[in-house]
Amino acid sequence: xxxxxxxxxxxxxxxxxxxxxxxxxxxxxxxxxxxxxxxxxxxxxxxxxxxxxxxxxxxxxxxxxxxxxxxxxxxxxxxxxxxxxxxxxxxxxxxxxxxxxxxxxxxxxxxxxxxxxxxxxxxxxxxxxxxxxxxxxxxxxxxxxxxxxxxxxxxxxxxxxxxxxxxxxxxxxxxxxxxxxxxxxxxxxxxxxxxxxxxxxxxxxxxxxxxxxxxxxxxxxxxxxxxxxxxxxxxxxxxxxxxxxxxxxxxxxxxxxxxxxxxxxxxxxxxxxxxxxxxxxxxxxxxxxxxxxxxxxxxxxxxxxxxxxxxxxxxxxxxxxxxxxxxxx
Amino acid sequence: xxxxxxxxxxxxxxxxxxxxxxxxxxxxxxxxxxxxxxxxxxxxxxxxxxxxxxxxxxxxxxxxxxxxxxxxxxxxxxxxxxxxxxxxxxxxxxxxxxxxxxxxxxxxxxxxxxxxxxxxxxxxxxxxxxxxxxxxxxxxxxxxxxxxxxxxxxxxxxxxxxxxxxxxxxxxxxxxxxxxxxxxxxxxxxxxxxxxxxxxxxxxxxxxxxxxxxxxxxxxxxxxxxxxxxxxxxxxxxxxxxxxxxxxxxxxxxxxxxxxxxxxxxxxxxxxxxxxxxxxxxxxxxxxxxxxxxxxxxxxxxxxxxxxxxxxxxxxxxxxxxxx
Amino acid sequence: xxxxxxxxxxxxxxxxxxxxxxxxxxxxxxxxxxxxxxxxxxxxxxxxxxxxxxxxxxxxxxxxxxxxxxxxxxxxxxxxxxxxxxxxxxxxxxxxxxxxxxxxxxxxxxxxxxxxxxxxxxxxxxxxxxxxxxxxxxxxxxxxxxxxxxxxxxxxxxxxxxxxxxxxxxxxxxxxxxxxxxxxxxxxxxxxxxxxxxxxxxxxxxxxxxxxxxxxxxxxxxxxxxxxxxxxxxxxxxxxxxxxxxxxxxxxxxxxxxxxxxxxxxxxxxxxxxxxxxxxxxxxxxxxxxxxxxxxxxxxxxxxxxxxxxxxxxxxxxxxxxxxxxxxx
Numbered sequence: 015x016x017x018x019x020x021x022x023x024x025x026x027x028x029x030x031x032x033x034x035x036x037x038x039x040x041x042x043x044x045x046x047x048x049x050x051x052x053x054x055x056x057x058x059x060x061x062x063x064x065x066x067x068x069x070x071x072x073x074x075x076x077x078x079x080x081x082x083x084x085x086x087x088x089x090x091x092x093x094x095x096x097x098x099x100x101x102x103x104x105x106x107x108x109x110x111x112x113x114x115x116x117x118x119x120x121x122x123x124x125x126x127x128x129x130x131x132x133x134x135x136x137x138x139x140x141x142x143x144x145x146x147x148x149x150x151x152x153x154x155x156x157x158x159x160x161x162x163x164x165x166x167x168x169x170x171x172x173x174x175x176x177x178x179x180x181x182x183x184x185x186x187x188x189x190x191x192x193x194x195x196x197x198x199x200x201x202x203x204x205x206x207x208x209x210x211x212x213x214x215x216x217x218x219x220x221x222x223x224x225x226x227x228x229x230x231x232x233x234x235x236x237x238x239x240x241x242x243x244x245x246x247x248x249x250x251x252x253x254x255x256x257x258x259x260x261x262x263x264x265x266x267x268x269x270x271x272x273x274x275x276x277x278x279x280x281x282x283x284x285x286x287x288x289x290x291x292x293x294x295x296x297x298x299x300x301x302x303x304x305x306x307x308x309x310x311x312x313x314x315x316x317x318x319x320x321x322x323x324x325x326x327x328x329x330x331x332x333x334x335x336x337x338x339x340x341x342x343x
Numbered sequence: 344x345x346x347x348x349x350x351x352x353x354x355x356x357x358x359x360x361x362x363x364x365x366x367x368x369x370x371x372x373x374x375x376x377x378x379x380x381x382x383x384x385x386x387x388x389x390x391x392x393x394x395x396x397x398x399x400x401x402x403x404x405x406x407x408x409x410x411x412x413x414x415x416x417x418x419x420x421x422x423x424x425x426x427x428x429x430x431x432x433x434x435x436x437x438x439x440x441x442x443x444x445x446x447x448x449x450x451x452x453x454x455x456x457x458x459x460x461x462x463x464x465x466x467x468x469x470x471x472x473x474x475x476x477x478x479x480x481x482x483x484x485x486x487x488x489x490x491x492x493x494x495x496x497x498x499x500x501x502x503x504x505x506x507x508x509x510x511x512x513x514x515x516x517x518x519x520x521x522x523x524x525x526x527x528x529x530x531x532x533x534x535x536x537x538x539x540x541x542x543x544x545x546x547x548x549x550x551x552x553x554x555x556x557x558x559x560x561x562x563x564x565x566x567x568x569x570x571x572x573x574x575x576x577x578x579x580x581x582x583x584x585x586x587x588x589x590x591x592x593x594x595x596x597x598x599x600x601x602x603x604x605x606x607x608x609x610x611x612x613x614x615x616x617x618x619x620x621x622x623x624x625x626x627x628x629x630x631x632x633x634x635x636x637x638x639x640x641x642x643x644x645x646x647x648x649x650x651x652x653x654x655x656x657x658x659x660x661x662x663x664x665x666x667x
Numbered sequence: 668x669x670x671x672x673x674x675x676x677x678x679x680x681x682x683x684x685x686x687x688x689x690x691x692x693x694x695x696x697x698x699x700x701x702x703x704x705x706x707x708x709x710x711x712x713x714x715x716x717x718x719x720x721x722x723x724x725x726x727x728x729x730x731x732x733x734x735x736x737x738x739x740x741x742x743x744x745x746x747x748x749x750x751x752x753x754x755x756x757x758x759x760x761x762x763x764x765x766x767x768x769x770x771x772x773x774x775x776x777x778x779x780x781x782x783x784x785x786x787x788x789x790x791x792x793x794x795x796x797x798x799x800x801x802x803x804x805x806x807x808x809x810x811x812x813x814x815x816x817x818x819x820x821x822x823x824x825x826x827x828x829x830x831x832x833x834x835x836x837x838x839x840x841x842x843x844x845x846x847x848x849x850x851x852x853x854x855x856x857x858x859x860x861x862x863x864x865x866x867x868x869x870x871x872x873x874x875x876x877x878x879x880x881x882x883x884x885x886x887x888x889x890x891x892x893x894x895x896x897x898x899x900x901x902x903x904x905x906x907x908x909x910x911x912x913x914x915x916x917x918x919x920x921x922x923x924x925x926x927x928x929x930x931x932x933x934x935x936x937x938x939x940x941x942x943x944x945x946x947x948x949x950x951x952x953x954x955x956x957x958x959x960x961x962x963x964x965x966x967x968x969x970x971x972x973x974x975x976x977x978x979x980x981x982x983x984x985x986x987x988x989x990x991x992x993x994x995x996x
Contacts, residue, residue: 072571100574101574102573103573110572115564115566116569117569118570118588129570134574166663373848481978481979486970487970489931490963490966491967497963498960501955503958512955606838606928609840610931628843631847636844637844640844644835648835
């Protein structure tokens with residue numbers, strides 16, 4: 015068995031703030047073989063974006079991190095800064111939310127796509143860099159002439175395509191897409207997602223896709239992990255997690271994004287009472303217990319660990335739901 | 344007409360509007376002065392009777408007629424300076440170069456040093472360099488510039504205790520030295536040291552604070568994270584992405600704050616007897632020399648208005664978002 | 668009003684001082700308007716306490732406040748510390764332009780007056796002129812700003828243009844021209860600074876007013892038939908005031924600097940010299956050419972201390988009122 019392309023080992027990340035430490039990620043272990051695709055879902059504040067930022071060690075200085083993040087077997091958190099800079103973008107890259115401010119507003123988008131190529135492959139001449147940028151633009155469905163545009167001259171969807179082209183610029187083997195379609199129109203979301211997944215499949219890349227929408231992950235990724243309050247609460251084949259989640263939270267999250275035409279969503283999605291816990295105030299027991307419709311008295315004590323709930327499936331719940339449970343629906 | 348041209352036209356038109364306002368204001372304000380206008384304009388000076396006659400003929404015309412003449416060409420004032428008994432615009436023309444030399448040098452040095460300090464402090468916000476430099480720049484910013492000039496003059500011009508006064512205590516050149524010779528040029532530079540230092544230090548404080556604030560505004564932006572993720576070195580992220588974006592507001596703010604530069608020139612030239620427009624303003628105000636004051640006010644206002652227009656246009660050149 | 672109003676108040680947790688109720692209305696259920704007003708008052712006083720607690724945490728803000736209290740006391744006690752005759756030109760007892768001695772700790776001026784006494788009396792003038800000019804400028808700026816923001820039609824546009832014009836005209840030349848026309852006196856200096864420094868406030872208030880006007884409760888007030896005056900005084904102003912107050916503190920600093928400059932140029936009251944007036948005396952009487960540093964140094968240091976104090980307090984207040992802007996402080 016070969017080493018995983020990307021692996022998190024017992025990762026903890028705590029932000030230091032004026033109001034005390036805030037643990038954003040509290041012990042995450044995940045492994046992803048080369049060429050696989052993993053979706054990570056969760057509400058805002060669940061720690062999924064923080065987790066993504068650690069792949070290239072992009073967390074702010076004010077964060078303390080323990081555990082390991084292995085890219086092709088190398089620990090990103092422990093390596094020298096020089097090695098880290100060489101690894102960034104060349105081995106793994108990130109598709110940021112380009113619809114917002116991921117692009118430098120006063121630089122032409124083509125130059126921004128070309129920048130990492132010139133940096134990581136200095137032997138390539140200017141003309142070849144130029145040609146590669148043109149190819150990348152075509153790959154993501156943009157006319158190469160748009161390379162001369164400034165970000166504000168592009169639509170949200172076009173900007174997001176640029177972000178994808180940029181992530182592919184140095185031909186990395188791993189792509190982390192952090193909410194790549196948030197803030198886009200629904201129609202454009204589908205197009206952008208199609209561009210991304212097609213390219214990942216075509217190039218055989220390893221993909222981590224982060225989204226708050228579990229249904230999107232079910233459509234695009236082989237496996238899915240659901241995060242809550244800084245932890246993975248369920249992990250397994252994405253369709254299984256989406257359609258028959260073992261953790262009550264997975265079911266609640268899935269119900270929040272009903273699929274049109276699916277008879278199981280005939281009723282309005284059952285919202286969840288309450289809010290996710292404030293990261294600094296997670297108590298003992300299952301963090302979801304206060305909002306959980308199935309919680310029992312002992313849910314609020316002890317540690318609730320991930321445990322197998324089926325072949326290739328794990329959930330952090332003492333009373334996991336069975337496949338035919340009606341659950342929240 | 345492209346959007347860029349429309350933008351340029353709009354900013355020029357707005358500048359002209361302000362100019363018109365200044366001209367109107369300038370004309371009527373002085374006409375509101377109580378007392379005999381002739382006395383005001385000639386205060387304390389023996390004026391040949393024919394000149395008084397000319398002045399009276401000018402000032403006795405209907406106000407509206409005078410105003411139209413003034414509006415047609417504000418620079419064609421026929422009233423002489425009371426103090427120097429010379430046409431005011433000739434006086435101003437003689438003095439303008441000394442001011443440009445002094446202020447120009449100070450601005451160039453201050454903007455280089457100030458932005459450098461602001462960038463360093465803002466990029467590493469809260470660290471030692473930032474804490475020290477922000478403390479120092481805030482203190483300098485709180486300082487009346489002429490007071491700093493007086494202190495420098497006493498310390499290094501006159502000499503206090505062990506410190507010998509090596510620098511000239513005023514003027515632009517030692518009398519009798521030919522300004523076109525090498526010795527003359529060096530002498531002028533020697534005279535410039537103290538006043539330029541004073542102005543530079545005060546301007547620098549402002550520029551450093553502005554640059555620091557606008558860089559800090561950029562720090563949280565996502566495109567900097569993207570640049571880091573690409574594997575760029577920290578200093579390249581700063582130089583290529585953060586600083587160009589932060590410079591936009593800084594450059595315009597520096598140009599928009601030319602009024603602040605003018606204030607410094609007036610008081611510091613006074614302290615160092617630097618024969619420029621600032622000292623001329625001081626003389627005009629001590630008189631008071633109304634005709635001269637009027638002309639100087641108009642000139643300074645025009646200078647600031649032009650700087651505003653340049654700031655607008657420069658912003659459009661530097662920022663692609665405005666051009667579109 | 669400002670944070671300083673909360674100064675003598677009890678620490679958090681202590682009972683709030685009961686507001687003086689007008690008619691002693693009963694506080695039973697259904698007491699109506701008085702109780703509602705009391706509620707609003709309690710809320711405001713709680714907000715003040717919170718702001719004060721936040722302010723106390725800022726070291727630079729507290730340092731500024733301390734310096735200011737010190738100068739305020741000195742200014743108040745000036746007649747006790749130095750009887751008025753000590754700064755009279757004719758009753759002066761010292762040698763002219765004498766360096767510091769035991770009797771005259773800061774030396775004397777050209778007429779043999781104690782510099783220390785002059786500086787202490789100068790504090791009164793500088794502080795009063797600075798505060799009065801700021802008050803005037805704030806009133807003009809707030810009125811014009813609120814109206815420019817509130818009235819959408821030609822009136823608002825005209826006010827806005829007017830503000831822009833004044834913003835462009837260079838301050839010192841304008842102030843000199845005005846002061847020359849009005850004549851040299853303390854009141855005139857206050858007027859000159861007041862009428863030349865309002866455009867900054869007006870612009871800030873206008874922007875804030877526009878932001879407030881877009882909020883739903885103002886729409887509701889309009890829908891319910893609230894007149895312009897009602898909207899501006901009851902809804903816009905209370906929301907704009909906190910920012911104006913923070914801005915005001917910064918403006919006092921500028922006003923004192925302006926006063927110093929104008930007085931130095933000889934536009935102040937020669938009989939009641941401010942710190943700038945003392946510097947004017949030093950300059951015109953040749954203190955510099957005889958190296959009389961004791962004449963020049965103290966008044967300038969006082970200006971720096973007070974201006975810096977107001978600036979530090981203003982920056983701290985800005986952070987409290989508008990955290991997003993204040994981050995830069």
